[in-house]
Amino acid sequence: MKLVQMEKVVFGYAHTPTLNGISLTIDDGEFVGIEGPNGASKSTLLKLMLGLLKPWSGKVTISKKNHNGKPLRVGYVPQQIASFNAGFPSTVIELVRSGRFESKKWYQKMTETDHLLVKNALMMVGMWEHRNKKIGDLSGGQKQKICIARALAAEADLLILDEPTIGMDVSSRKEFYQFLQHQVKQHHKTILMVTHQHDEMEEYFDKVIHLEEGEKGRWKCFTLNSCSEHSLLVDSLQS
Numbered sequence: 001m002k003l004v005q006m007e008k009v010v011f012g013y014a015h016t017p018t019l020n021g022i023s024l025t026i027d028d029g030e031f032v033g034i035e036g037p038n039g040a041s042k043s044t045l046l047k048l049m050l051g052l053l054k055p056w057s058g059k060v061t062i063s064k065k066n067h068n069g070k071p072l073r074v075g076y077v078p079q080q081i082a083s084f085n086a087g088f089p090s091t092v093i094e095l096v097r098s099g100r101f102e103s104k105k106w107y108q109k110m111t112e113t114d115h116l117l118v119k120n121a122l123m124m125v126g127m128w129e130h131r132n133k134k135i136g137d138l139s140g141g142q143k144q145k146i147c148i149a150r151a152l153a154a155e156a157d158l159l160i161l162d163e164p165t166i167g168m169d170v171s172s173r174k175e176f177y178q179f180l181q182h183q184v185k186q187h188h189k190t191i192l193m194v195t196h197q198h199d200e201m202e203e204y205f206d207k208v209i210h211l212e213e214g215e216k217g218r219w220k221c222f223t224l225n226s227c228s229e230h231s232l233l234v235d236s237l238q239s
Contacts (some may be wrong), residue, residue, distance in 0.1 A: 001063070001073070002026070002028070002063065003028050003062065003063045003072075003157075003190055004026035004060075004158075005026075005060070006023055006025075006048070006049065006061075006063075007059045007061070008022070008023055008056045008059070008132045009022040009025050009055045009058035010022075010055060011044065011048055011053060011055045011058070011059055012056065012100055012218075013048065018041045019044060019045060019219050019221055020218035020220060021058070022086075022215060022219075022220075025047075025206040026190065026192055027190075028067050028188075028190055029067070029189075029190055030184070030190055030191075030206055030207055031040055031180065031181060031184040031190075031191050031204060031207075032190075032205065032207045032208070033201055033205045033207070033208045034192065034193070034207060034208075034209030034210075034211070035194070035209070036196070036210060036212065036219065037213075038217050040211040042194045042195065042211060044077065045209075046076075046192070046194065047082065047083070048060055049160070049192075050062075050076055050160065053105055062074075066157040069189065069203045070190070071113055072158060073149075073154060073156045073157050073158070074149075074156055074158045075152070075154060075156030075158070075160065077144065077147045077148055077162065078162050079166065089134070090134070090137065091133060092120070092122070092130050092131045092133050092146050093118065095135060095146060095150055096121055096122055096149045097110065097118050097203070098116050098149040099118075099151065099152075099153040100118065100154065101147075115175070116156070117148045117153050121153040122146070122149050124147070124149065124152060125149045127142065127146055127149060127181070130146075140166055140223050141166070141168040144164045145176075148216075150206065152183075157159070158192070159180075159183070159190070159191045159192070159193075160191075160192045160193075161191065161192070161193040161194065163196070165195065165197065170200075173197065173200060174200070177200070177204045180204070181204045
């Protein structure tokens with residue numbers, strides 16, 4: 001089942017295209033990486049998928065249903081999440097609880113199931129013991145984790161993560177990769193993640209979307225399937 005499709009997408013800023021003819025597919029139940037050097041418009045690519053930006057030309061399609069035929073829920077954790085300042089008033093558990101209200105009326109109370117989902121989400125990212133801390137007191141890596149916990153509490157089917165391992169050391173990153181892979185394999189999540197640590201991630205990804213600079217600084221898209229098997233690189237760009 002195809003969750004996201006991009007067909008010959010062109011987009012740029014100030015009348016200059018940066019992404020040129022991007023075509024790719026994200027299938028249900030995949031752990032997909034997006035990689036490329038700094039300035040390769042990786043974050044822009046995510047925003048186009050999410051509909052936060054509109055392509056100049058081409059088509060972006062995101063499924064309205066998940067594999068069970070229910071409305072698709074999308075969780076997005078941008079890079080800027082680590083910029084919560086010290087004065088941010090919310091506690092960890094308050095922020096994660098807010099994910100449950102995405103599927104509720106504003107006046108509805110949290111149920112026992114809601115509270116259990118919040119607790120499980122925080123435990124899954126190793127942040128339950130920090131639940132009463134102010135968000136502004138956390139490290140960058142911890143802030144990333146609680147925002148992922150919020151998406152898990154909201155029961156997101158598709159998780160889109162923009163460099164979520166910023167601020168984590170090597171051992172923390174490895175533990176985090178294993179956690180994400182578990183979400184894909186055991187909980188049927190689909191995860192799309194921007195990363196600079198391709199060598200570390202190779203054994204976990206099902207597919208890699210690689211951005212390479214083409215003519216006049218315009219970024220092109222290539223797809224590497226079955227990373228762990230070191231398959232062939234397939235040019236997904238219609239030149």
